[in-house]
Amino acid sequence: MERQGEHEIAEGSAPRGRSAKSGHRPPQRRVTTATVIYDELYEAIVNMHLAPGTPLQEKALTQQFGVSKTPVREALIRLSEDGLVDIFPQSGTFVSHVPLSAIPEAQVIRLALEDTAIKRTAEIATVADIAQLDAKLASQRMLADIGDMDAFHAADEAFHEAIALIAGYPSIWKLLRQVKVQINRARRLTLPVAGRMHQVIGEHEIIREAIARHDVEAAREAMQSHLNVVIPDLARLRVAHPDYFV
């Protein structure tokens, strides 16, 4: 009972080229069919709805999305640059396995970048900024109660994103997103334990307080220990899902 048209893109409903005219030289935001497919597959892979090793055939995807090969192909290429799919030329394309060996380095990078961001945020955050953090925290609390893991993790990301943006470092956030991808995939294999989620929220609250007090060192330490806790027990995961990793 395969519902091939499940993800079908409504024909002509996507207003692609959103009037990029304006003044002089506006940075373009391409909203193409390829982008839609990329986003959908990205979410599915990061949320582990598509298991590592799953084959992704161009032909099958064109049918599922109801489009031609080119946009599918572009989406797969971008995903391969993110390390989320492996393309074997003229052979096959598969959802990538989580590279355990790369996770320690990703963690080191993450520490360095988040430290840079929170240092600055703790220095310059305004009351409006704090209010914004509180809003994210509130929504994260609600999602933890509901137990919606996908949304909870998205809110978690949003909190860290907000810190980077308050610091005035949007590029740092883009890099972090890129670096954390494999870590997040591993995290998604941990069971949704309510206690763990509230623990994460508690750590976020400590960070928020330190920022509000403009206590740079306290904020850094709170972030540091938060990040060191967040990393999942890789050895255990590996045993539980042996063929998800390499």
Place this chain on the structure above:
Amino acid sequence: MERQGEHEIAEGSAPRGRSAKSGHRPPQRRVTTATVIYDELYEAIVNMHLAPGTPLQEKALTQQFGVSKTPVREALIRLSEDGLVDIFPQSGTFVSHVPLSAIPEAQVIRLALEDTAIKRTAEIATVADIAQLDAKLASQRMLADIGDMDAFHAADEAFHEAIALIAGYPSIWKLLRQVKVQINRARRLTLPVAGRMHQVIGEHEIIREAIARHDVEAAREAMQSHLNVVIPDLARLRVAHPDYFV
């Protein structure tokens, strides 16, 4: 007198899929036509052989490279993700302007990542590693004497890459490459002053010595001041090349 076939890719000469069979699951290295075009355009843009604002038409590029639209298109998409070209949907594609406003943040990121790398390198570098650094330094000295700017900058990159790799942080180097792109473009507008090149080499030598002594703090400070010097005088560049920046 336009030599359209200048960059033409020799037909069938590129061994694309390099036997990715082997044991079980080898990470693939795609050597496709699209990759070749990407690399060539990448170098041309970063070395400022293609000025910001230059239009890059798919059609013209297909003729220059003697290939079809798809590989050209893929190369342009990848370049746009690197921030090296701006694609205006259904309108046109151009070599991007150097975003002056993003350079300070890039510098901050660079400092954080290079600091992480050199810290570890200074701790664990072996005599073989030091020898490798010396080799890079020697070639950089030679290229400075010759005055080959492109090669000199490539060797400069290689020195920093070596430090990251000795630390065991290949991903950090990948990120640095990505982050430094716009900084490098700005640097390329500085005139090839021999004194400046030898100054850079001198700073590299100080770093090398600190690593060899396993003096972590000295190495970090040397790197720090090296990176702070390397940044070009943006205000002056902007005056000299007003329409290369945004």
Place this chain on the structure above:
DNA sequence: CGGTTTTGACATACTAGTATCTTAGTGTAT
């Protein structure tokens, strides 16, 4: 004559089909 509308050339986004490479399976010879 100034401002608005229209129109058409043009560039990218997409569709469709072909070519090439990989790889597993089969058969044969050693």
Place this chain on the structure above:
DNA sequence: ATACACTAAGATACTAGTATGTCAAAACCG
């Protein structure tokens, strides 16, 4: 029985052509 060569199926990489949106210049109207 094992190792090698051949064959054929299948998937991506590429070619070629169509569709669609953009932008600017010309035409039109007030």
